[in-house]
Amino acid sequence: MKERIWKKVWGILIPLWWKTEAFEDFEYIEMCHEVRVSKSKNSGSRSTTVYPVRLVQKSKKKRESYEPQDPLKSRRSAESLSRVLKIPIEDTSLGFKLQREHQEVDSNIREMLREYDVKVDKPEMPQSLKKGHRKAMTAMAKNVHF
Numbered sequence: 001m002k003e004r005i006w007k008k009v010w011g012i013l014i015p016l017w018w019k020t021e022a023f024e025d026f027e028y029i030e031m032c033h034e035v036r037v038s039k040s041k042n043s044g045s046r047s048t049t050v051y052p053v054r055l056v057q058k059s060k061k062k063r064e065s066y067e068p069q070d071p072l073k074s075r076r077s078a079e080s081l082s083r084v085l086k087i088p089i090e091d092t093s094l095g096f097k098l099q100r101e102h103q104e105v106d107s108n109i110r111e112m113l114r115e116y117d118v119k120v121d122k123p124e125m126p127q128s129l130k131k132g133h134r135k136a137m138t139a140m141a142k143n144v145h146f
Contacts, residue, residue: 004022004023004024005020005021005022005023007019007020008020021057023085025057025058025059026055026056026057026058026063026085026087027056027057027058027087028056028087028088028089028090028099029053029054029055029056029078029081029082029085029087029088029089029090030052030053030054030055030056030062030089030090030092031051031052031053031054031074031075031078031089031090031091031092031093032051032052032091032092032093033049033050033051033071033092033093034049034050034051034052035047035048035049036048036049036050048069049069050067050068050069051067051068051069051070051071051073051074051075051093052064052065052066052067052074053065053066053067053074053077053078053081055081055085056090065077065081071093074093075091075093078091079105079106082100082102082105083102083105085102086102087102088100088101088102089102089105098112100112
């Protein structure tokens, strides 16, 4: 069987340096959420939440793969990598650690949480949105004619 490898290439217009590693060196895929804060003199500080997907090697060295700001894109990317590489996912983006094998990535997370009796609280809608929501619903109800 042919060894599966990945190659990372650096350079401008032409490859100047590259590194290859075997896919078998990866132990699992890590998915989490992080808040990144950037500061500037003019606008102060700004925070951005990202959901990185990392390949973790057996030596516990982490390789960045993808850092979207959308958790759904991050989950899809991690699940695709898991299926292709046949390694598990360790997901901490929900606030607790959830490990899934590559065969389980197509299963519904909600169903899995119910199986293990894990309760995830539904966040309450902020008051400012509740007021706007009521106004919108009232306006819509006035425009409905039977």
